[in-house]
Each structure stands twice: as structure tokens, then as C-alpha cells.
Amino acid sequence: MWEFFLCLLPSLMLILVKILLRLNWICHLADSTVQQLGRCMWIMACRVLKLPHIPVSKSIGECQAEVRLICKPTGLASHLKKHCHALTQPPLARWPQADPHLQIITHLMWPTEEGAELQGGVRFKRDNLLLEDGGIVALDWAVSLMEQQVQAKRDHHPGGKALGLHSSNPAIVIIIPNALGRVTPHLIRLCHQALQQGFYPVVFHRRGQGGCPLTTPHYQEFGNPSDLVQAVAYLRNHHPSSTLLAISEGSGSGLLLSYLGECGSSSYLTAAACISPVFHGQLWFEYELPWLYHWIVLIYRKLQINRYATALGSVMDVAKILHSSSLQDIEELMFCATKQSDHRMSDSIDHVVKDRSRSSTKPDWASYWERNEPLRDADEVAVPVLCLCSRDDPLLPPLSTVPKALFHNSPYFLLAITEQGSHCGFLHEDGHGGTTSWSHFVVLEYFRVVADFFRVEEKKGFKDDVAHRGSQGLRHSASAVLSRRRRSTLLRKERPILGSRRRQISTPSDRFTFEEEQVDFTWNRSYTR
Template sequence: MWNVFFSLLPSLLLVLVTVLRRWNWICHLADSTVQQLGHCIWIIVCRLLKLPCFTVSGSTEECQAEVRLICKPTALASHLKKHCYTLAQPPLARWPQADPHFQIITNLMWPTKEGAELQGGVHFTRDNLLLKDGGIVALDWAVSLMDQQAQGKRDHHPGGRFLAHHSSNPAIVVIIIPNALGRVTPHLLMLCHKALQQGFYPVVFHRRGHGGCPLTTPHYQEFGNTSDLAQAVAYLRSHHPSSTLLAVSESSGSGLLLSYLGECGSSSYLTAAACISPVFHGQLWFEYELPWLYQWIALIYRKFQINRYATALSSVMDVAKILHCNSLRDMEELMFCAPKQSEQKISDSVDNVGKENSRLSVKLDWPSYWERNEPLRDADEVAVPVLCLCSQDDPLLPPLSTVPEGLFHNSPYFLLAVTQQGGHCSFMHEDGHGGTTSWSHSVVLEYFRVVSDFFKVEEKKGFKDVFAQRGSQSLRHSTSAVLSRRRATLLRKERPIRRRQISTPSDKFTFEEEQEDFTWNRSYTR
């Protein structure tokens, strides 16, 4: 009797499970139980690994997330709030996609190939650029989509509104700057994929020694040294004179982009820029105590880079000591502030003049290093709109209280969007079809489109004013000046009273902005 019962028990259990699955509430209860159990296990693992834990809602309905936009009230800011619809829709995702550590693992740490390979469904082709000092940087062009379905979406984009079309001289070039480690992350590859789908032409900038780029000179670039990026942008400008140049940076790569925008000012050749989870204070970020697991992984990756060129770098660095460092801060100091570096800088300064010479002759200690490498050292010279995306649950950046909100309140060029969840760079968002996508990618690309549309409208207004005031001959001369691909400088006619700041939740996307007088003209300060 019992033998027959036990032999039929597996079949009976299978029939019982089949019957129970027909009831939706049973399925929902089982899914919820499994999710809660997995969430508890994940929290235990994070505590064992000494990683910060964050509260993540079980469903998107429970999460009352919102985007807090911090900026100076300008015509461009008002235009963005009215037309950049994705910026008004915060990233919402359920666990585990919404967990910051899960996002970091899948979007930043997941293994990918480096160099001009077939990655993430995108085909890359590489240009190696020889610099003035003999160094080499690489430009990886995302030239085509390998996924035929994605290519079809590109050819038939909804609404027919994209900014660029396939040609030898692309209309919109997006310069993508990876993080300071130079790693091509899955997050960056997804950005290239989505940019191609929407008609942009992305190109990834690799610093010397990064991304498989050969190191032909025995030194790396400092954290905020913009000389290589400036030459790369000038190269793109000269070879694509009719193209609009945009730039977006990832994580610590924003230190280089912000430094470039500040140093070059109105000569940056860029129309707009964006920073995803940016590092605003370089020294603070290096001295900030990261979770040990991420610190250890970054150290190992950085040491592999240094060890690859150990023989060449030994003439200017104490490679053996660098490879025994226990923090990124110690590595950075030994690489750029050590006695050997001082001797090398002095010898190099003999062959350099002007700005570069003044840069090399400065004192090489830790505080002086950051005086010339802080991302926002020349923030008041920035002359193009810059959108920065930050998240409150970012475990790889200092607390949100360290963000220089005063800069965004006072400068007409800086805009800051703060979300409640998003982790570091990822900002995963449920797409409504059972999958997830990156909210930051959608925001950045739509921001570029809206800014481009805004400048086109302002240029048309400028044409009409010139025609009415000066006639057709002056119009021809002014048109060539207005269409110059440098930057657009905002000249605001200040009002003595009724100034307003956009920093409280009530100011986000729900009110009509007080109309003020602004004019966008092309002007040059350098």
C-alpha cells in the first residue's frame, strides 16, 4: 500500500502544482515569497561583504520616486522641462534590477572585450591618433549595428526624428569618455547601441594606455590633463567641419570632460555635454573610503594596466612600489607626485613653452596636483550646457551633500538631475514590456536632441532680427558667424529682483516658469 503511494507521490505533487498554478493569487504569492526570500539572502550577503545596504521597493507602484532638477532659471532650462519628457519620468525598477550593487555588477563590472571588437551588438572601427609629444590615443567609432532588428529600428525610427543619417560626414558626433580606469563597460556599450539606433554617431575616446591603445610614451595622463582630449576634439573638428560635436562621460571620466570644458571655454568646439554619475571633486573622491570590494577590484584592474608597461614606466615611476599599493589614492600619488615624476617633469619642461611649460613646472605634491587637476577648477569658464545625472543611492561616490549645488544655482550652463534610485551610472528603468533599459541613456540622448532644437530656433530668431535690422548683405555675414560650430554663450539680462531657483520638489516640471529676457548669441572669450 505504502509502496504504491510513494511511487505515485511525485505524480500527485505535479498534478497539485499544475492545479494551483491556475489560480493567479497563488502564482502571485509564490513569486512574492521567492522575491522576498532572495532579497533577504542578498541583504545578508551584502552585510557579510560589508557593502552598504539600500532599501529597494518590491514594486514600481510602491516607489514614490521623482527627479529633482537643480539649475538656474533660463530659457534653455524652461525649454528642457517642456520638451525633455524622459527627464520628468524617474527611473523605476523592482528588485533586483533596482539594487545599486546588482546594477554595478551587471553594468560596470561584467566582463567585456576591449579594443575595436564586435561588442554589445555594435561594430567598432579604430582610429589611432598620433599626438604632438609622440603619444597615441584611440578613437573607436561605432559604425554599425550587428543586430538586424536594431538596424531596422534605426532605419525606421518612430516619428522619423533623429539627428544624423548615414554618411561619410556624420551630422551629430557623440564623443564618449569612459571612466578614469579606461574600461569599456557594458553600460557604455549599451549607450553606443542606443545612440546608433537613434541616428547619432558615437565615438569612444581612449586615453593613452587605455582600451588596448599602445603606450608609446613612458607616462600616463593626469586625472584632469586635457591636452590629449583637446587634440582629439580638434582632430574631429578638422575632419568633420560640418558636424555637431557632443560629449558624454561616464563616472570618473567626467573629471576629464569637465576639465576640458573649463580650460577650453568658448573654444571647446562642443555644442552640449552630459555627465553620468560624475566626480565633481577629484581629491575628495580619491580620499573617500569606497566599499572594500569595489576598491579591491579597481586596484587589481589598475595594477594590471601598470604592470603591462612596467618596463617602460620604470624610468619615471617606482613601479614595484605602485604595485604594492592598497588604495587608489596611494597609486595616484605615487604615479604623478613621486620624485621620479619631478625629475621627468623638469627635463620635459625644457622642450615645452607657454601653457604646457607652466603646467609642468608646478610643484609636484598631492595638494598641488589637485590644484591643476580638479574637474571644476575652471567651472566659471564653461560655455556650453552641461547636464549632470546623480543618484541618492550611489555607493561609489561621496554623499550627495558634497555636490556643489551652488554652481548649478548660479551658472546658466550647469544642470543637475537628482534621482532617488539609480546606483552608479546605471539608472535602470522598466520599459513596460517585461524588460529594463537605462534611463540615463534615454535622458542624455533626448537632452542632446532638445538642446539642438533649441539652438536651431534661437538661430532662426537671430536671422530674422539681423535681416530686419541690417538687410540681406549683413545677413549673409552674420549667418556664417551664427552657424559656427563652436559654442553658444548665454548672455542674460539680469533683473534686480524676482530671482528664482529650481531646487525644491514643487519646482520640478509642474509649474510655468517665470518668463525672463535671454538672448543666445555666439561669442568668444578666448
């Protein structure tokens, strides 16, 4: 009798468990127990790895559902508030998707297969661009594997400009990867999302990065936009009917912000966005990252340099660089050492005047950042820039270091701060059991809303011009505008003073109280070429 019962005991236990799992409260209790156990184990693993523990809400209801927007009250900011709905829906996800470290692992560090069918449903077709000094940068055009007809849109036809939405002249989105040049899963999903919405994404690769050959014995400095200037000019000349936009990922914002500042009103871009940007380059290099991330980045950087060790050996001490123990030491040995400076001085004849002045600067750490800080020419920026930052980002300095005065005083800078999002993650639950990237939807919707705003402002300016000039003046104005249609920049500015003499707002606010300031700035269209 007992032997028979013992033989049936396993089967009875399975039947009992199956019956209990049919009860909703039992399932919920089991899921909660397993999740809590996994959460405790992950916290212990973070402590062992000495990763900073950042509390994450267990449920979406516990999250603070708001996006704090810091900007100068202008007509553009008011328009964004009314029409950019993604900014009113912050990224909300539960653990484990919302964990900052897990987001970094899955969105930045997870391996991708280069040159093959990628997990995001995107492949790339490369154009190598020869620069003035003999260097080469790469432009990777994203092509959807599911919609091969998207590639046909590269041959643009004359016509009016349209922004995305599968038009005959889709807007080109220039995507700048992080300073290491790695194509991350986050970047691939951004390309896929942009293709789905009718944009035409192209990834810009610096010299020696992303599989791009290094034909000159030096890398690009952190904030030197000379190569990007030539790449953007190339895109403008070959696609004159398309609007140019730009998105940077992480430390790649140092290059994008430098470009916008140096080019000013001569930039061909209509709008830009920075996801988890680096505002202070020197502070970022001197900031102490969690040791695990620091060593992963350090090893990846050394592998890049070691690939061209023979060629770089003539201009820098490669052996010393490969034995460095910090990113700051590598950057300083590559660009601030005497040997590297002498080589740049000898090659300065073949560079433009701006590059020649860069090469003649004294090679020390402080002067290096005087010419490479991303915001060194912030008062020259003439296109709207949306920056997305998260409070739980473990790879950037604290939010207290963000130059909020710049966003309060410049009409072209907008800062959106979320409670969670990690570094270039911003995961959001889609309501169907999956997650999407909130940042992708925000920046793409932001581009469309900005384009609509400029279109309205352009019509207003055109009507005012008609009333002022009359019919004869109108014919002259129309011909002048048509001759300048090759320029995609739809707004320019009078230089605001953002330095020590900047006008401070007495009661800065992030809640869109615009009425008191809207009269101080108007969005005018002007050209400098």
C-alpha cells in the same frame, strides 16, 4: 494497496502542484516567496561582504516617481521642461534589477570581449591619433553589427547640420569612459542606443588605456584635457559638417569637465552630459569606497601600470606603486613624486605653454588638485552640461558634497537627481518584462532638445540682425556667418561670476519657476577664433 499508493504519490504531488500553479494567487504567492527569500539571502551576502545596504522598493508603486532638477531658471531650462519628456519619467525598477550593487556588477564589472562581436550588437573600428608630444590616443568608432551601412556615414558630405535621426551628417557623440578606461557593458549599450537613434558614437581612449599603446613614459593626469583638446580638434577638422557632442561615464567626467572649463568659448562641443559624475576629484580619491570595489579597482589599475613597468620605471617608482594599498597613493606616486616631476620638467620644452606651466608646479598632493580639479574653471564653461546623479550611488561621496550653488547660479549647468539608479545604471522597466537604461534615453533626447532650442534662438538672432542692419548689413552678416560655419558651438556667454563674488539667488528652486530670472540671461552666439 499502500505500496501502490506510495508509488503513485510523486506523480500525484506533481499533478497537484500543476493544478495549484494554475491559480493566479498561488503563482503570485510563490513568486513573492521566492523573491523575498532571494532578497534576504542577498542582504546577508552584502553584510558578509561589508557592502552598504541601500533599501530598494519592492514594487514600482513604492518608488518616489520624480526627478529633481536643479538649475538656474533660463529659457533653455524652460524648453527642456516642456520637451525633454524623459526627465519627467524617472528610472523605476523593482528588486533585483534596482539593487545598486547588482547594477554595478552587471553594468560596470561584467566582462566584455574586446575586439570581437560584443554583446551589445556593436563593434569598434579604431583610429590611432598621434599627439604633439609623440603620445598616442585612440578613437574607437562604434559600428552596428546589424546595420553595416552606418559606417558609410563617416564620409560626410557638405550640407546643413542635423542631429541624429539617420541624416547625411549625423552628430558625433564623443564618449569618455571612466578614469580606468575600461569599456563597460553600460558604455556598449550607450553606443548601441546612439546608433539606433542616428548618432555617430566614438569612444575616446587615453594613453595606455583601452588597448591604446603607451608611447611616452607617462600617463595623463586626472584633469589634464590637453590630449582631449587635440582629439576634438581632429574630429572637427575631419568632420566639419557634423555637430560634436560629448558624454562622460563616472570618473571620466573629470576629464570632460576640465576640457569644458579650460576651452571655454573655444570649445567645439555643442552640448555635453555627465552620467554619475565626479565633481571633486580630490574628495573622490580620498573617499573610502566599499572594500570590495576598492580592491577590484586597485587591482585593475595595478595591472595597467604593470603592463608598462619597464618603460615607466625611468620616471616613477613602479615597485612602490605596485605595493600601494589605495588609489590615492598610486595617483600621488605617479604624478606627485619628485622623479615624475623632474621628468615632466625635462620634457616641458616639447609641450604647449599650458602643459609647461602644469609641469613647473610644485609636486605635492594639494597643488596637483589645484590644476586637476574638474570644476576649477567652471565659470568658463560655455556649453550646456546635464549631470545625472542618483541618491543610492555607492561609489560616489554623498549628494551633500555636490556643488549645488554652481547649478543654481550658472546657466550652463543642469543637475538631475533620481532616487535610484546606482552608479551609471539607472535601470528602468520597459513594461515588457525587460529593463532599459534611463540615462541613455535622457542624454540622447537632451541633445536633440538642446539642438532644437539653439536652432530657434539662432533664427531669432538672425531676424533681429535683419531688422537692425537692413539689406546691406544682411549681406555682410550672412557672409560672415557662412565663413564661420566650421565652428559647431552655437552658444557662448559673458563670464558669470561663480566664485566668492557670485550673485546668490534668494529663493533657489528646482521646480522650474523661471519667470523671475529669464530676463537676466540671453543665449547669444559669439566666436573667439
